[in-house]
Amino acid sequence: MKTSPMARQALLLAGLMAIFTSGRAFAQNQAVGFTKGMPFSNAFIAGNTLYVAGQQGPDEHGKVTGTDITFQTKSTIAVVKKIVEGAGFKMSDIVSVTVYVTSLDDVPKMNEVYKALMPDPKPARATVQVAGLIGGAKIEISAIAVKH
Numbered sequence: 262m263k264t265s266p267m268a269r270q271a272l273l274l275a276g277l278m279a280i281f282t283s284g285r286a287f288a289q290n291q292a293v294g295f296t297k298g299m300p301f302s303n304a305f306i307a308g309n310t311l312y313v314a315g316q317q318g319p320d321e322h323g324k325v326t327g328t329d330i331t332f333q334t335k336s337t338i339a340v341v342k343k344i345v346e347g348a349g350f351k352m353s354d355i356v357s358v359t360v361y362v363t364s365l366d367d368v369p370k371m372n373e374v375y376k377a378l379m380p381d382p383k384p385a386r387a388t389v390q391v392a393g394l395i396g397g398a399k400i401e402i403s404a405i406a407v408k409h
Contacts, residue, residue, distance in 0.1 A: 301314055302314065303316065303344055304344045304345075304348055306348055309407055309408040310405065310406070310407050310408075311345065311348050311350050311354070311404075311405070311406040311407075312403075312405055313341055313344050313345065313402075313403055313404040313405070313406070314403055315359075315361065315401040315402065315403040316337055316340045316341050316344065316401065316402055316403070317333070317336075317337055317340070317394065317395070317396065317398040317400070317401050318332075318333050318334075318335070318336025318337035318338075318339060318340055318398075318400075319336075319340070319396070324396065325396040325397055325398045328399070330362075330364075330367040330370045330371050330399050330400060331370050331371075331373070331374055333398060333399050333400050334370075334371045334374040334375060334400055335374055335378065337398075337400050337401070337402050338374070338375070338378045338379070338402065341402055341404055345404070345406055348406075349408075350406045350408060351406075352379070352380050353380045354406040354407055354408055354409065355379075355380075355384045355404050355405070355406045356384050356385065356405055356406065356407050357384055357385045357386070357404065357405040358379075358384045358385070358386045358387075358402060358403070358404045358405075359386070359387045359388075359389065359402070359403045359404075360375075360386060360387070360388045360389070360400065360401075360402050361389050361390075361391045361394060361400065361401040361402070361403075362388065362389070362390055362391070362399060362400050363390070363391060363392070363393060363394060363398075363399050363400075364390070364399065365390050367399060367400070368388060371400060384404070
């Protein structure tokens, strides 16, 4: 289904208005690696929608470990799951995911892990190659979940 540029702008504006005018919106800062005083929240709830900021899979000290995309994908999805469930949502509530990778060569291995760990039906997804990620990570995932 194609959406006109004007319709996309209207949807974006409606979403932003929902975020900024919802009386139920609050920051959710309870993820692995969150450091008080950072200039962002790991997730934000607005009404029945959870916006998960880009997450990596750090160890208990907040450091990215392992250079293997398989390991990093597993640990990144585990962090996303912890945030989603900690906010009272389910992984099956995720409707959209953006995956950032530093190498498109890693996508096949990332897909194997992603297929195994993300519930069906799989959320809509964009995969984007980036020049680099903070901490030397190979992958970062952001997500949007909606309670049905």
